[in-house]
Amino acid sequence: MADDYATTFQIVDVDGDGLISIPELSRLMEVLGEPITPEAAQAAVARIDVDGDGLISLEEFAGFLSRHRAG
Incomplete structure (x- = not known):
């Protein structure tokens, strides 16, 4: 799945x-034309960050996207 x-x-x-x-998440949102506050970026990372290290791994990223995939 992560692949x-x-x-x-x-x-x-x-x-x-x-x-x-x-x-990096903040920069992505800025590039997408949807800038977010540092607090909103921190909250978003916290929702995706399964292991609690304050960062999003590929596995966490893939898991989040697969659970929230539109369709």
Whole structure:
């Protein structure tokens, strides 16, 4: 399942460390024309972050998207 989302994840993971941080999520939303506050970005990461490390792994990202996929 994670492989299905790996390309998208890599685009968001700007620094290439294998994790999406709050600043990376904020930047994504800004680029998409939907800027969010740092607090909103932190809350979004917290909703997706299963292991509680404050970052989004590929597995967490894929799991979230697969659960919330429109269709």
